Amino acid sequence: MMDNKKLKIVVTGDICINSLQWITEPQNNKGLNWETHLNVHSILKSGESLLLAKLMALAVDADIHSPKIDDIEASLSKDFLRSIAELDLFPAYTDEKGNDKVYRIKRFLGFTGPLSDTPRLLPINNDDANTDIVVIDDENNGFNSNEEFWPLALKTPEKSPIVLYKMNNPIGTSTLWKQLEETHIEKTIVIINGDDLRSKGVNISKSLSWEKTAQEFLWQIHNNPNLAFLANCHHLIVPLGLEGAIYYRDEGINEAYLYFIPYEFEGSSFKDNQGKMYGLTSCFVAGLTRSIASGMYDKEELSSLISEGIHEGIVAAQKYFVSGFGKNVQEFQFPNPSIFIEDENDFIYKDLIQDVKIPDKENSNYWYILSDKSSANLAEIAYNIVKNGVKNVLNSIPIAQFGNLQTVDRTEIESYRSIKNLMCEYISKKNVVRPLSISVFGTPGSGKSFGITEIADSIAPELIEKLDFNLSQFRSPLDLISSFHKMRDFSLKGKIPLVFFDEFDSAFEGKLGWLKYFLAPMQDGIFRDGDSVHPIGKAIFVFAGGTSSTFKEFIGEDIKEENEKKNFFIDFKGAKGPDFTSRLRGYVNILGPNQTNEKDQLFIIRRAMLLRSLLERKVPHLINDDGEAQIDNGVLRALLKIKRYKHESRSMEAILEMSMLTNAKTWEQCDLPSKEQLKLHVDEEQFLRHLMQDAFYGEKIENLAIAIHNKYRMLNEENTNMDLIDFLVPWEKLSEELRNSNREQAMHIPNSLLKINYDIISVKKSPGYIQFTENELEILAKDEHKRWCRYRKRNGWKYGEFKDNNEKTDPAIVSWSNLSQERKNKVYQMVNIWPEILAKSNFKLERLKFLGNTNV
Known part of the structure; x- marks a missing residue:
């Protein structure tokens, strides 16, 4: 992180003193009378803006100006607002089985109000109108209407600091909000906790799915009149528990992004038996400010710094909760400096937090984060799940786990x-x-x-x-x-x-x-x-x-x-x-492993997760030390691609149990049950076609390569372009290098077709063939050109202004965007003949009705 010593940050807002109480067992049974009874302890800690200032000092290496109370115990006035909480020892982590416990809040007992109606506020120590960042903690306890205590940077004309405005009460009528809206809205970042929005009647679901929560938030921000003032925010952040956040931007174009921990949902990280903590949103804000401060002088875009800061804020809030008040409240340094220090042994890290743009569409009920977070085809994802395990593949999308049950749907x-x-x-x-x-x-x-x-x-x-x-x-x-x-x-x-x-x-x-x-x-x-x-x-x-x-x-x-x-x-x-x-x-x-209808787009992922689970539970010896499943590609394809299991998951389990795998090192095709046994659970003919597809296709590679070449020759027989002369001779006279290029093209066709969601199915009779759309043709042509360039480079070719067989230079060895239109047309022509060539070899192109078909 850059040196931020010259950076000036003001932290201010409402003031609260937190009174913490806890009980310990008798010190002994032989001493003074009081020592033989339960001991009640009490300590005062900084709250609200005072706590936020302490967190900021730990998070950001900058010059922090804020209200201060040097000795809370000695100078506590009854004019201050006080909150009272009872502490107890709780497990440090969710899965803690040892005796590692820390103090957290057992219950909030309420507030002790000040003698006057308005809680006492404090001025900012060494306030400076030239402050770079202003951070405000508005708990709706008087600060937002008391201009006397506002930072000079907000009250001085022509000053434009970045403002982080943490607000508890989402209303647009306070004096402070009007001031920010009129003079600082472009550089104001508003932070409102999701539960604070809900407490004001904003209907946003919780703990169901990240997609649902995100879409309901977007609907509320656009339609709820109580939130109309927030819709004009250039930057609005809504933390969702300790597990996620929404970032809403309005800089000419409205955009919203969801940030989340894939294996958690809102409120799931820590259980009720782990206690509570105050200051979690303040800790999030400190982490957010840390990122903004680190990039200010590098002139990075504020939105990019905010995005990075949300990752930091989520991590910091999680670590803050785990630290609690330590094992010994009176000796523990609170807040703990380690929450802003990255350590390789941390239980959470920034890269774990995922983000995705929230679609702003009325008909986006079928939005799945999986479709946006993965560029791979669902069939490829499914293969990888079985081969490498769910967590190794689906590490960037929401996954719900209930005991042994996992689902991404x-x-x-x-x-x-x-x-x-x-x-x-x-x-x-x-x-x-x-x-x-x-x-x-x-x-x-x-x-x-x-x-x-x-x-x-x-x-x-x-x-x-x-x-x-x-x-x-x-x-x-x-x-x-x-x-x-x-x-x-x-x-x-x-x-x-x-x-x-x-x-x-x-x-x-x-x-x-x-x-x-x-x-x-x-x-x-x-x-x-x-x-x-x-x-x-x-x-x-x-x-x-x-x-x-x-x-x-x-x-x-x-x-x-x-x-x-x-x-x-x-x-x-x-x-x-x-x-x-x-x-x-x-x-x-319950959806099961069969596709329920055309809108059910994740059935192949459900199958893959079920199959991986069955392998782990039933035949763990087929999973090697690296977590890779030892299964033949044909067996895997058949199990995932078969159209229907007659008895759903029972059929999948039965096929595995009927296979001879006790002493097997790999699930080979020869280990599968007989055709008659398969018939009980699947269409056995269809299953065997999927099973043998590699074999069927592999047998015909040579014929396909020859067919591609002959068709291409026929289409270009009148072409006089000298660059093509080497390509247009009969197959027998074609150089071995060009023959191999055709063979490689034929082998690559199935993988290329997956990019437009087509699969190749072996059939008994020659089927009719399809025509690609313009968009499909463009995708396939780009992919084929990339393959061709890689092949040429492997054989020693390089870019040259002219084609030269001796020097091995070719002007076509460039990126697709730099390729001449004439050469592009040749690639289009090549790709366009694939369906006819495949059909004549008894291969049918079948569209995969999968999610995430964003390319076509």
């Missing part, structure tokens, strides 16, 4: 997290009289039970006991009463039964006949057995669909034909369907 992430939030809230409540009822839908074998069970285990594994009942096997309501007695027994033992009612939508006494028997237990938490009424106790009911694969299908929303829809709703109402659904508190649609 936004819809699943939002549903699972909604269910987790419901479960957490339900478990934490006391005196609950009714069960928590949720439903889960999916095709058979998609993993309905697995997902919900993993969520429950990730919350309270020692408290929750799973029970399974398949209603299709029940013969009478007495079977259901028996199941209620079993779950009641668990409740009486202090457990919370997680009860799966599988195939709850099966027929009994008519369509959906079981629903009416659940209404009283779901609503009142009771069931009747003869003349007796029994309370069920605390329980989680999970209704797993057997005949409906989605919630919409269950309630009839998928029905298009009006008469059919009308008849469905008559039957649904008669079966008490609306009464049943009104008692549900959430639902999940």
Whole structure:
């Protein structure tokens, strides 16, 4: 970092003194009377702008000017605002299993107000109108209306410092805001915590998915009249817990960016049993200022410095939380200087924080960060996931993990997290009289039970006991009463039964006949057995669909034909369907490894994650020391590309279990089950075509190369360009170097086609062939020219103004943008013949309906 000694920073704002209290065990049982009792300790610490100034001094090597209290204990006045908090020892880290604990806040006890109505403020020590950066901590406790204490740099005409304005109360009517808006808005950076926005009624979701939170923020900033004043900010930053932030820019063009930790979601880094901390946003601001200060004199763009600063701020806030008040509050240096020092052993680092532009579109419900963060085709990503593991490949996109369950699908992430939030809230409540009822839908074998069970285990594994009942096997309501007695027994033992009612939508006494028997237990938490009424106790009911694969299908929303829809709703109402659904508190649609519809674009990623998980759990000996899965490319392609698994994830698992892998070092094609066994789980003919594609294609490389050459000769037989003479002779007379170039081109075609989301499928008969669009042709031509240049350079060729076979110079060995139009046309011509050549060799081009098809 550059020397910032001459940089002047003013930090000011509202003043608060934090009174911290904690209890320790008796010092001994033989000393003075007071020593044998619990000891209550108390210490005063700087808060609000005083704390922010201390953090700034640690973060930035600059001249810091701020209000000061030299000795808080000695000079504490009752005119100051004071907050009181109770401390306790908490695990330093989420996964801490040892005795490493630090003091954090157990609970905030509230404020002790000043003697006067307005808390006392303090002047800035050695204030200077020529300040470079002004940092304001506005907690809405009087500073924003008291101009006397504002920095000179804000009140002096023609001064234009960078202003970081941390505000607690998002309103645009304060005197200070009006001053900033009128005179400093271009260089003002507003920082408002996401929870502060929510507390003012701004509806932004939390802990569901980063995409959803980001898009809802964007809608609010554009449409909520209460935030209209913020929409004019040139720079607005909204920290989202300790895990993310949104940066909204308005410098002629509105843009918004999301910053996030991929394996976390808002509020997930640290659990409730790890305590709380004040000053987290202040620490974020200090990290942000550190980046801005480091680049000011290099004349870097402010937006770039802010972007880098958000990375710094997130890291600093995380380290600040972990440090807490130390193991010994009275001896610990608070705040800890190490939070702004990068160390190779840090648990978090700046490069871990990812950022992505938030699409500003009304119809962006299907926005996936995966589509923006990866330039690779989804098929390539899927192969890499299986080969190298999820974390090594998907290290820049949001991934939700619940125990052994991992998902990258936004819809699943939002549903699972909604269910987790419901479960957490339900478990934490006391005196609950009714069960928590949720439903889960999916095709058979998609993993309905697995997902919900993993969520429950990730919350309270020692408290929750799973029970399974398949209603299709029940013969009478007495079977259901028996199941209620079993779950009641668990409740009486202090457990919370997680009860799966599988195939709850099966027929009994008519369509959906079981629903009416659940209404009283779901609503009142009771069931009747003869003349007796029994309370069920605390329980989680999970209704797993057997005949409906989605919630919409269950309630009839998928029905298009009006008469059919009308008849469905008559039957649904008669079966008490609306009464049943009104008692549900959430639902999940499990997607499984099969593609559900054309909008389901991540199924190949789900397959890859499932397959990698199966390899790790079932055949770990096939994962080498570097974490690489030893699996034949043909086997991998077939498992990922097969159109449909007949029994979803069960079929994938079955194929692995039927393969002879006990003593195998690599999963080879010969290890797969027989064709007859494969038929139970997949279309065996299609599976084998995918399996043998490398072999099929490899066998025809020579024929394809010859066909490409002959077609090219035919198209250019009247061309008199002397540069092409070497290329237009018959195959037999073609130099070996040019033959190899054609062979390499033929081998490269499948990889090149992936760039426009086409795959090559071997078929029995010659298919029809497609025509590429102009955009597709451009992409393929650029890729083919790059390949050709690499090949020529490997063979000793270099750029020259004229083509010379002896000197090996060629004017075409340049980047695509510098290539002449005539030569470009030749490449277009070459690429355009691929579909016809492939079709004549019985290869069909099939479009991959995958996400992220941004190139075409």
